[in-house]
Amino acid sequence: MILSHQYFRLQDKTVIERLQIKGSLKQSPVFQNEACFLYFKEGSSTIITATEQMHIATKESVVLKCGTYFAEIINKASLAISEVYVIHLFPEILKEIYKNEIPDFIKVAEKPYFAKKIPQKNLINQFIQSIEIYFENQQVVSAELLHLKLKELILLLLETDKKETIIGLFAHLFSPRKVALTALVQAHLFTNCNLQEMAVLAGMSMSTFKREFKLHFQMPPVQYIREKRMKKAADLLVASHFTIAEISYQLGYEDSSYFTRVFHQYYQMSPSSYRNGHQIAN
Secondary structure (H helix, E strand, O other): OEEEEEEEEEOOEEEEEEEEEEOOEEEOOEEOOOEEEEEEEEOEEEEEOOOOEEEEOOOOEEEEOOEEOEEEEEOOOOOOEEEEEEEEEOHHHHHHHOOOOOOOOOOOOOOOOOEEEEOOOHHHHHHHHHHHHHHHOHHHOOHHHHHHHHHHHHHHHOOOOOHHHHHHHHHHHOOHHHHHHHHHHHHHOOOOOOHHHHHHHHOOOHHHHHHHHHHHHOOOHHHHHHHHHHHHHHHHHHHOOOOHHHHHHHOOOOOHHHHHHHHHHHHOOOHHHHHHHHHHHO
């Protein structure tokens, strides 16, 4: 019997749960489009997958790939209470967390997996303790904090001997083409490499490059590059002593007068006016 069920949600999805269960309980959870991390603070469980059956003891955990599983919570005493933490790793949320970077551990998974057991680890125990605090102080929990905790979990799992499980998960999320596209765009965002040259470097036609770019970055390449450059331009104008021409060059514009026109269109003022106005304000 479930005595207590607390959770945190992100993007309308439950990402972290804490359950207290009295006695024994058998369920068949379905993780259709996600991976899942389960930690048993108190009590134990038997996890049954399509290919294996594993016993998870107190303070042990398991990473499950998307699919259907049987989970049987085992309490030898009928009045004993189990405490379980469930952390859901949704592809769309992980992509949001890593939208501006490519995890350096990405590679093609060598073999498929369904579930990986993680023996008791002090770092994992301490991580769970840090989550407990937020269940007692839910008013301080924000989307940014949940992003950080999910990323922290992934980094901790990479320090266990189940590193291949996480690598396999991310290899599925970031196809070779997307890894190459993201790396290419980040490398040339502030250079004078134009879209046609980027498409050639990516091994795509211009139409395919634009389509893949929009699918991955959720906006057309011209808009994305302009926004990133203009935001960096504003930062450099306020926080540096570089000349307008130097800033233009750093952003990948060979013609400073063209940079000035683009900046004026974006901010409705010239770079010099923007700098002067913010310097006065500060």
